[in-house]
Amino acid sequence: MRFMMIVKATDDSESGKMPTEAQLAEMGKYNEELVNAGVLLDGNGLLGSSTGVRVQFTGKGQTTVVDGPFTETKELVAGYWIIDVKSKDEAIEWAKRVPFVDGEIEVRKVAEAEDFGDSFTPELQEAEEELRQRVERQQNK
Known part of the structure; x- marks a missing residue:
């Protein structure tokens, strides 16, 4: 089963504050654990919403592009991992091991056929x- 572990944005990630060298090293160790366990399929951090846009749909073929930044930081995504594990419980255990001091990880199953x-x-x-x-x-x- 594939799961996406979604890193929720924070005021720091939205302001463009980058992780320290120590934080990057710690995250690298965690990512290596995922790779060594054979569960990591993909993972990346995302820049703040000020670098993005939203494409809104209001009918077939009707779109509006809205430039970031977006105001509701707690609803934004700052990064993700896609892992392939045996169960939701295993995905949760991996999420618990993310080396964050503060923050939130949302775990969601990737839809299968x-x-x-x-x-x-x-x-x-x-x-x-x-x-x-x-x-x-x-x-x-």
Whole structure:
């Protein structure tokens, strides 16, 4: 099962304050533990929302682009890990080990084919798998 561990933004992350060398080293050790355990699929930090935009949809083909920063810091994402583990409990245990003094990690299951029920027909699953294979080939170039 894949889970995303979502790092919630803080006032520091939103202000652009970067981690110290010691904090980066500690995070590097944690990431190495994930790699050594064979569970890490991806993970990255994100810059503050002042560097981003939101694309809002208000009808088919109707979009509005809103520049950051965004005001509700507690609702923003500052980074993430995607891990592949056996259970939600195991994902929670990994989240508990994140070397933060303050902050919050949200743990959410990544949707798998079976989570979509009958709507995700064999034809749609086959098309999705082809897209995933194309992405993998592009990444391996």
